[in-house]
Amino acid sequence: MTMKIHIPLGLLAASLLVASAFPAAADETALPAPDGLTEATAAASCWEVAQLDPDAPSGDYWIATPELGSAEQFYCDQETDGGGWVLVAHGRERWSESILGSGTPAQVRENITGPAAFSPRQLSGEIIDGLVGGGRIDELADGVRLVRATNAQGTAWQDVRFRFASPRDGWTWHFDNAQRIGSYSFDGAAGSGGSTSNFGSGDGTGRVRTITGSAEGWAMGFGYGRNVTGSPDGASYLWASANGGRYARPFTQVFLRPQILSENVYDALPAGGTEAETGVSVTEGFALPQSWGVAGLGAGPSTREGSNEVSTFTESGDAVFVGGNFTTVQRSAGGQGAADQSYLAAFHRDSGEWISSFRPTFDNQVKALAALPGGRIAAGGFFSEVNGEPHEGLVVLDAATGEIDAAFTGRLINYLSGGVASVRTLDVQDGWLYAAGSFTHAASDGGGQAYTRSAARFDVTTGDPDAWNPELNGTVMSIDASARGDRVYAAGFFSQSQGRPADKAAAISTTDESLAAWPVVFSNRAGGRTGYQQAVLEVGDRVWLGGSEHSLMSYDRDTLDMLSANITLPGGDFQAIASDGQAVYAGCHCFGMSYSGATAWPSIGTAWTDAEAIYASGAWSAATGERLASFNGSFNARAGAGAWALFVDSAGTLWQGGDLRYSVRDGYVNQWSGGFVRHRASDVTAPSTPEGFQARAASDGVSLSWDASTDDRGVSGYQVLRTDRVVATVEDTHADLPAAPAGTVYAVRAVDDAGNRSASTVPVAAEAAPDPEPDPEPDPAPEPDPDPDPEPSALIAAGATWATFWSTDEVAEGWAGTEFDDSAWLTGAAPIGWGTGDIATLLDRALDPSPITSYHRAAFEVPDGSSSVHLAVRSDDGVVVYIDGTEVLRDNLDAGTVTAGTRANQNVGSSSAPGNIVELDVPDLAAGGHTVAVEVHSNYRSAVSHSFEMTVSAP
Structure with a gap:
């Protein structure tokens, strides 16, 4: 069973209390009153x-x-x-x-x-x-x-x-x-x-x-x-x-x-236990921490509407490419780390770090991007020169180097509008690169020249244009080629396709350019208003269309009849749509309410069915068209343009771009965003059901125990249920409750940071603890004990003092080596970090942005006669261990180069972190002094726990 639940992380974390603190009920014949x-x-x-x-x-x-x-x-x-x-x-x-x-x-x-x-x-x-x-x-x-x-x-x-x-x-x-x-x-x-x-x-x-x-x-x-x-x-x-x-x-x-x-809202626990409960499949409303952004305005904004910092995204490999009207990439509003990079830049998909090796040059805005086979990306926009070469409105680049793909020779020509070809939108489907905007012809070195007004398609490898020509008589703002291969949808300012009526939106056959009848609903056409459309996307059995007079409608894929309607008020046209298959995200320059069921503007009437806040973007169910109100970020927009670009990457992260300057991340922390914001995919996977559940009765109460659960992002705690409800929330795998009437039943379920709840254990009544087994009779003639193994010598004991580097600055080169001077680093006893109950040295979590990685150093002496040491290190969430500058151990981190922004592969919950120990024997160490250095990486910046402790011992 999947249902919407309401346990935000802040509420859950605040309630992780020790169950044994509850007083026993004064009357043990009945449960206490609420x-x-x-x-x-x-x-x-x-x-x-x-x-x-x-x-x-x-x-x-x-x-x-x-x-x-x-x-x-x-x-x-x-x-x-x-x-x-x-x-x-x-x-x-x-x-x-x-x-x-x-x-x-x-x-x-x-x-x-x-x-x-x-x-x-x-x-x-x-x-x-x-x-x-x-x-x-x-x-x-x-x-x-x-x-x-x-x-x-x-x-x-x-x-x-x-x-x-x-x-x-x-x-x-x-x-x-x-x-x-x-x-x-x-x-x-x-x-x-x-x-x-x-x-x-x-x-x-x-x-x-x-x-x-x-x-x-x-x-x-x-x-x-x-x-x-x-x-x-x-x-x-x-x-x-x-x-x-x-x-x-x-x-x-x-x-x-x-x-x-x-008594009116709680039912007795089902005999088989409670079912698992998960949240809604929509990205998180809080923004992810921002490590890099873009800034500055290049060839706009006065020339064309929508000439904002960010206009488009695409993904190739592990990079997300950001296109728009920006002039620099930088780390902060104040320009930290600023580098000149205009109109197109690449960022690591998972960390958001800028990829400085990708440095193509453009002379004007990039308005559209699309990933092509072979590690290439297509870029469209208002430019006429790329990397010093003439390329008007369209170019294909190597996604790694930024060099122009010379094998793709497709190009666009415009014999109207002053002779300047421009591309507003791109899509790839079935071996074709679809391009649309403002132009009249497509050409290539091998394919000749074809009349393809406002929309064209090219062979993705050679760039040869096809004869397909919908001949739209106005600028196309958005194009979407159906994954089913039969249609291409277009939205924009046109009114005809091949002389046939096509009123600002068209569903065009991919084979013969025939049109499907589409009764587009316009919110206001009084006084000569055109009701232009700006974004279109097919998702499942619906086609979503957004545009002017603040409308977002969905239509039946087969009949193209309207299925859902939304009008924003006081205003803001819809201008971008994206989807992860479960939710549909739409961007707008709207900063008020979205009224579901409304079809007219500016008077929305009284027939609307729901009103939800919207700020720059919103989310809707791809299946039902219902507004998903939990996605409602908090932003500051430089000029009120809002979100002009939306993209869901392969990890499920939503990127939205426009003129966004500031956003709010988890913990209600305001951060500079620099043109675009990322939202992590929601966690909709429940933890596993705890196993080994036992309830033991004693004269003074009930003792409960169970085995730890697992979760893809880490278990945050356990909810103990009694009779009909949760009565305790704990981090450990045991709880002690007051005595209760005979027959009272108990169960337990696991909870993660997102509030997903596992199915509970089967409810059971407490049983009396079994009598202890009698001591065995002594052996009249015991064998003598063998000589015991020698106790290991603690070279670095638990709770030892370590030098620690925790900063928004980069760690110095050679930090893991024996000659490095760590005298300026923080010193403190282990465990070091936050989020677990045994922390001795607390790291400052107020750093902005919060670092992903902490660094630790200590020295130890190998005694004469020893030839190896034993390492035992806590992995929360991932670690790399060096001895004398040489890596000897790595856990929960991919192979390859590790940087300060490298994230651990999985989250380790705060309850399981102290026991998540990785051990290794390191042979052939010479007697004398050595240096051990450890870097600890979180899975994400707002990790609930980040902790470190290590022991080093020798036989």
């Missing part, structure tokens, strides 16, 4: 706590629902209207509008008011949906509650409540939109109507205004009307930009009151 005071007695809601104890004070309580998966602490207001309100956010100005939110449960509950709480901390939409038990937000009986400061001193407060009148299934943090408000109240004064962007009455404190523009300093918040003023003072509870000070953004707390009782 009072929310411990993890084992977590309530299903703050409201349940209030029903159990009406006098319970406000504060932090343990809350758990089946959708949350395990318990976490949240702040509950137990005083207002009978209590039961859970705090989901607080802040003043610059709230995140992404479903990712801006904080963990711990951060939200840590400071609930005062200046320390002014910087917004918001739970993610996934956690909030879990708190409401998977129910609809628009069906919450008490709606949404805002507690807002009404003066600058924070001594007066206002209580606002509102309910949605339009569909609102899951939570969203985007409020400046057309979602309709039903009823509302301000300190009890009732009203109705308006939208979440602006509702209430008057221009004072009786209004909630989330409109975010220049008057509000572009800072999202739950603002007042124009007559309420504030200041940018850091201590003021009423914030406003220095520009007039109107429309104050007050410090605001957001509460919900889900009325959930445990």
